[in-house]
Amino acid sequence: MTTQNLYEKLGGEATxxxxxxxxxxxxxxxxxxxxFFKNTDMDKQRKHQTKFISFALxxxxxxxxxxxxxxxxxxxxxxxxxxxIATHLTNALVHFGVSQEDIDTAITKVASLKEDVLxx
Numbered sequence: 001m002t003t004q005n006l007y008e009k010l011g012g013e014a015t016x017x018x019x020x021x022x023x024x025x026x027x028x029x030x031x032x033x034x035x036f037f038k039n040t041d042m043d044k045q046r047k048h049q050t051k052f053i054s055f056a057l058x059x060x061x062x063x064x065x066x067x068x069x070x071x072x073x074x075x076x077x078x079x080x081x082x083x084x085i086a087t088h089l090t091n092a093l094v095h096f097g098v099s100q101e102d103i104d105t106a107i108t109k110v111a112s113l114k115e116d117v118l119x120x
Contacts, residue, residue, distance in 0.1 A: 005058030006105055010098060013059060017050045023092035024049075033084045036075060056109050068116035077117050086110055 010016060024046060028034045037045070048065055055063040065071060086107055093103045 006102055007054055007057040007059035009102060010057065010096075013050060013054045015096070016054050016057070016059075017046070019092045019096050019098075020046055020050045020053060022095055023088055026088040026091055027085065030084060030088065033081050033088075036077070036081070057106060068113050069120055072117045072120045075120060077120065079118065082114055082117060 007013075007016070010019070024037075024042060028037060028042075051062045052065060055061050089110060090103055090107060093106060098106075
């Protein structure tokens with residue numbers, strides 16, 4: 001019996017793209033974090049984030065972006081911003097019926113990037 005990784009379990013890149021789209025709806029509606037995306041090409045951002053999350057959850061490595069530290073340089077992201085983003089990701093995963101166990105796994109992976117994102 002082969003164990004599916006989280007990427008496969010969630011339905012692959014097509015499903016992750018839907019989660020990312022909904023995630024950004026939540027983010028852009030949140031006054032505490034939407035200013036970080038004011039000058040962002042959101043179509044490009046959504047595609048980029050889908051590749052990144054797909055890779056982070058065990059999918060094929062199609063991520064060719066900057067390191068997390070470099071990508072967030074000059075943004076001065078604070079813990080409350082990071083936590084808001086993690087909450088929106090959690091809510092997007094819940095919205096698509098992902099189990100709490102799998103959400104916990106995904107959020108643990110996101111939390112491992114915290115030091116590369118904060119205070120840059």
